[in-house]
Each structure stands twice: as structure tokens, then as C-alpha cells.
Amino acid sequence: MLASGDVFVLAHPSADPSIVDQADDVSFTYMGNGNDAFGLVSSSTGLVIDIVGDMSSNAPDIAWDVAGVTNGTKEHTIVRKATVISGNTDWAASAGTTADDSEWIVFEQNNWDNLGFHVYGTGGANLNPNANAGSNQTVAFGSIVTLNGSGSYDADGTIASYEWTQSAGSTVGLSSTTLPEVTFTAPSSEDSLSFTLTVTDDDGATGTATVFVKTAQGVSNAVFFSEWAEGTSYNKYIEIYNASGEEIDLSNYKVSSCANGCDTSGEWDYPDQVVFDAGTMLASGDVFVLAHPSADPSIVDQADDVSFTYMGNGNDAFGLVSSSTGLVIDIVGDMSSNAPDIAWDVAGVTNATAEHTLVRKPSVESGNTDWASSAGTDASDSEWIVFEQNNWDNLGSHSQAVDAPVVVFNSVSPVFITDATEIEFTASITTPVGSVSSVVVKYGTSGQLVNESELYLESGDIWAGTIPAQQGNIVLQMRVHATNSEGTEGQSVIEERIIASSTPSAIADLYSSQSSNEIVTIKGIVTIGGGGLLYPTQTKAYVQDQSGRGLQLFDYELIDGIERGNEIEVVGYTGYYNTTYQIKDFEYRELSSGNALPDPIVVTPSGANSSDYEGTLISVTGNVTVVTPVSTTGTNLTIDDATSIMLWNSTGIDVSSFVVGYLGQFIGIGSQYNDQYQLLVGYQTDITTVVAV
Incomplete structure (x- = not known):
């Protein structure tokens, strides 16, 4: 039944929640396009009562014009004027x-301000007010819960009074029953509560709405997935955000998953995919990042847990779940057994949960167990912003302030940067409302950004500052915080820089300590340059210092500028690749170029087989006794049946003259490969033919 003066709303089931909340029927999956005609018709006679568009066979290519607006029936909202008192079958x-x-x-487009009511006539009967009791909630035992009815309105007047009553669940004490916004303390056990809001307008008419609140041990639906990344290789992560307003223990939550569709619809394949240890605390407004241990260093640096080796593919569903009750709080994907072949669409982007990064919009305040409404159908109705693959710019923080500065x-x-260097930086800051009133940088290490310094406006939207x-x-971490004139704060993602010591370590001492994942600074002469010399797509360079030892510099990407004879300063992390001791994830600067190389240590072929020469420039003289091609990438020469010389094709060394019986002097870097020792030669000039006497 449809009461006089009331409206009936037909909507798509995956429409924006604000539309679905006003809808009376959400089974209407075909809503048409701008050039599709719709008529209100008598079900018994077929008589047309009202129409949008016309019934001709020559519909416009895009849409009909309305009120002088081109294509008004497409990508617009049209509202009937209050003066219209009947349907009109003449569309023109x-x-x-x-x-x-x-x-x-x-x-x-997307203006829904008039949805759910209609002002009719030129001064007829009073319209009932519309009550809005806010969104349903899942809250933790004993937490403070807020009910907000301030979204209620009266189309033809004002709200004169509010009245809250509890309609289900254990009785709680409301802070008030007559204010738009009230609070109460949640019960300390599992419960389902409901509250009805009655609003009365200035003519005495009333409207009602009901909101439901579930309680669970230590969980809140204000804790939700804020970022999801399905990057290349192992570059995958999940970010969880705490918007509850208080510190939480993540052990009350867990992450559950299904692979390529749930084996049984509605049941997780892996209900305990990630279980958090007791005491895993997450501060209000902070994030917790789950990542693969072999993810890109910029991801691992932001990660709180890198034990998550199964990150799934684009059609694997993940849920944030109460660890005590199994209640689903938030979800990416759905729990059906019919997952898509590749991935789910999000915000109108095809296969968005594969090879993309998804970031939750700042306007989202709680988890959503309805994936269809969370994913949406376009950029406007989705809860997510879809970025290209391997975009991690937002990782490590999340903002809920809609009007916050960017x-x-x-x-x-x-x-x-060294420990003797003042750090200078700039940031671009814009605000959607008001003006930027203050900007500071907070900095520190290991997530403890306890130091603070002000920035100044340099020009336009650019602010500048320094850190002593x-x-x-x-590793220095920095985050810029900006507040606008409305008092809303926005912040950058954390920016990190590794700081070198002005007192470099001796490479010989590093071999003695055999440290791993320690940040160190070294200074020395490049003996074999980078740029793909020893490996065509990676940086494998060697540097040797005054201690007489050398060390490999390694990066998965080619780094230009590390040239033989350069004196460089390097800061990075120590570690091993198989048996090779190296510095990785490094920064460097050139101090000088064209320097003389260290004198190579002269050793016998059998003497070269020693870890004492790992990374160090040595010279070996002997006869080639075996020539062994190494696949299609290089040639291995056995010298005096005692040690090996490795000549990679990427060096460009001509190996045609190196046959069995060749006698030569070879200068290169001592290297252990698994349990075998070899000499890495990088340059043709480091091989000299020896004439037997």
C-alpha cells in the first residue's frame, strides 16, 4: 500500500547505500539508459498515466532534452515541480x-537531496517529517555507542522534537531521549539491540526510523579494510584501519578467506587465515599492514606483519571477522561458490581486485559486509578508489576526513643524506574547503614520530621545511600534517630516508661481524662497476676500502653511475645472497672519479679458494685446463685444475682465445658460489697473456 502524500522508490540493489536506504523495492536490476522510455501504466487496461521519454521508434541517440538542458534524461536527476498535480502522457x-x-x-548527476519525499501542490496538507536514525553498528563489549538522528528532516517545515526509545535487547541507559545525538554503554555480552527514533515536525506530524546495534567481544565495525593491493610478483598487501575512536586489540579479529570461490557458499575455506597474537594493539586512527615477506622493500617497510605468505589472487575473497563469534565485519569479494574467473569489478573498473590497488574513500566510516554495495558500479557509488597496479602512495596511513587537506x-x-646534513623538503598541500592554516612535519624512527618542526609557505600550494x-x-621517517581553517587535519604518507654515518665502517670489520639486516656506511673505490656488467638486468658492483677488503653492492634494478675507479660513499643494509656477502637497498654518492685501483692480492690458483678473498680484488696466473660454457650466458675457465674464472657474456670479454693450454694472468673479484670458489673478471684489460719461458 502507498499512503496519500507518500512516495514509492524503485532502485537497483547495488545502488549507493543512501539510495537503498530510501528504496521500497531494490529488485529492479534494469534501470535503462538516457534514451529508454518508462511509463506508469494501468495494470488492468494498459492505459498510460505518465511517461518519461516517448514511445516512438526514433529515440534520441543519447537522451531527451529537459527544461532546455541537453540530454537531461542522462547523467542528471530530474524532479517534478510541486505545481504538477497529475501525470502527463505528452512527453514533449x-x-x-x-x-x-x-x-x-x-x-x-548524483544529486539525491530530494529522494524519499515529494513536495506536492501549492500549499496543501502538511508532509510528514523523515526520520533518520543513522547506520546500523557492530560494537565492542562495554564501548561507548553513539546514535545520531541529526540526518532527519522535514520537507515543508522544521523538526520540533526528537524521541529515542529502545525496542529490543538488554536495557541500556541513554544519555538523553530527546536530543538528536545520544550515547550509551554497550552491554558486556553478545546482544542485538534496536532503537526507534520518532521525530515530530512543527505541525505535529511524526516520522519514525529504527537502527540496530550488535555487540561482540572486542570488535567494532569501525575497524575495516582501508587498502587492498594485488601487485606484481609478491607485491601484495592488506591494510586494516581503526576508526573506532579507541585503541583496540587485534586478537579480537582475524582474517578469513576463500580461494577461487568458497567451497561452500557462505563458509570460509580458511577461517583462520590470519590470527593475531594477544596484545597486538592498534591505536585509533592508525593502520595495520599485512604483507608478503618478499614484497617490495617500500611495502615491507610499512608492514606490521610480513608472515602472510598467501595473499591470494583477484578472485579470492577476504573478510575481517570477529575471532570469537565469526561475525563478518568487512569483506573484499563475496562468499559465494561462484567467484568470477579473474576478479571482481570495482567502481566500474573491470577486474579491479586483480592487478590494481584499492583505497577506501575517506567518507567510509565502517566495514560493509555487502560487497556489491561496497564495490559499487561506478566511481561515484563505490566505497573504493581504484589505482593502477603497484601504486602504493597511500600505504601506511588512512584519512577519514572528507574535507581534509591533501x-x-x-x-x-x-x-x-649523512648525519652532518640538514634535510630540506617541500610538500604540495591543497584543501577542498577553507584555507591551509598550519603545517608541521613529524619525524622520528621505527614509527615513533616524536619530533616536530613547522613548515612555511614557499609559493602557491608548496610548503617548505627543514629537519636538523x-x-x-x-631510517628517518617523516610525515607532514596540515590543518585547514575549518580545523580539519590531513596528512601525507610516511616518507623515509636512510641516513649515512660520517664515520664509515671498515669492510674488513663487517666480514668479522657477519651482521645481517644492519644499516652500515662504507667508503671505497669501485673495482667492478654496476650497470649490468656482471648481470644484464641487475646491479652487481664491487667496492674496496683501505682495510683491504671488498664487498658487493646489489640491487634488482640497474643503477647507473657506479663506474670503475670512482670513490663512493654507500649506506645500506648488510646481508647475504646465497654465500655472497653484500650491501643491498642502498644509496650512494660519488666523491671522486678516475682513482687508481687497489693493488690486487697475488695468490696461487689453489690459494684463491678462500673466503678471505670474498669481494676483494685478487690476481691469479695459471693454465686453462677446462673450458665450460655456462648455458648461453657465459664461460667458465678452470685454472690448473684448482680454481675457476667466470666470464659473463654481459662483460663483453672476447673468450675465443681462451682454450685449453692458454697461460694467462687474471685479475678479478674473489667470489664463493655455493661450495665452489671462482674469480669474477669484469674487463678484457684484466686478462694478460703470459708467455712461457
């Missing part, structure tokens, strides 16, 4: 040609 007359002669008012680091200098010189051999 109904649409009109101007704002004055049209029966319709044309609004911009803060992005522009530059940090110098590129190579910091301790060496650390």
Missing part, C-alpha cells in the same frame, strides 16, 4: 523547452 509538453515551461527541475611530498634533499641533522645509520 512535460519535458518543455525551458526551465519555465518544463514540469521538471534538472539537477546535476598532502603530498614533493622533494627531499639532498639525495644522499640526524643520527647516522638509521
